[in-house]
Amino acid sequence: METVLLLVHLIVAVCLIGIVLLQRSEGGGLGMGGGGGAVTGRAAATAMTKLTWLFGTVFLVNSVILTVLSAQNATGSSVIDLLPDDGAVEAPVVPSGESLLPPTPGDAPLTPPRSE
Template sequence: MENVVLIIHLILALCLVGIVLLQRSEGGGLGMGGGGGGDGVMSGRQAATALAKITWVLAAAFLVTSMTLTVLAARQSAESSVIDQIGGSSSASAPAAPAQGPGSVPTNSLPSAKDLLPPSSAIGGSGGNGGTASPDTPATPKRAN
C-alpha cells in the first residue's frame, strides 16, 4: 500500500513540476506560452485557466498523498522501535555482570599483550635477530649500504 502511494506521489510531483514550467509567468519566464491568435484550440486566456486548474488539482492530490504517506509512516513506526529492530534492549538480553568490588575491572575484558602487538612478520620477520622477533625485543631493520 505504501509503495503504491509513494509511486503515485512521485508521478504527481513530476507532473506538477512539468505543469508549472509550462505556465507563462508574469515576468516572461521561459519565454514559452502561447502567442495569441485563434489558430490553436484554446486561446491564451483559456490555456492559462486550464493550466491553473490542472495545477490546483495536482497540488491538492500531492498534498493528499503527502498526508497519506505521513500517516502510513507514523502507523508503521508506532508498531516497533529502533531498539526492537536491532534485536532487543541491551538490559533485557545481556546477562548480569558478576559482583565485584568497587574499582575492579573484570580480567576477561582486558586485552592481552599478544592482542596489542602486530604479528612478528609485520615487525621485521628476519630482521637483525635471525627471524625470531619476540614481543619484548624490537626488531632491528637492515641498513642498505
C-alpha cells in the first residue's frame, strides 16, 4: 500500500511541476511588475488553474496519508533491532590523546636545501 502511494505521490509531484511550468507568467511575482495579478477583481479559473488546485490537493492529502502510514509502521522498531544477536559487534577503538594533537614543527620531515 505504501509503495503504491509513494508511486502516486511521485507521479502527482511531476504533474504538479509540469502544470505550474506550463502556465503563463502574469508578471506579478513578489509584487514586481505591473500586471495587477491578484489585486484585480477578475477570477481567472482556467483549466490550468483548476488542474493546479487538483494536483496540489491530491499531493497534500497523499502527503498526510503517507505520514500517518509511516508513523504507524515505525512504532516499536529501532535500528538497534537490525543488529545481529550473536555479539559480533565490537566497540570502536578510541585513539589515545596524543594522536589527536597536531604535529609539532620538529616532527616535520627533513628536506634537503634547494639547489638553484
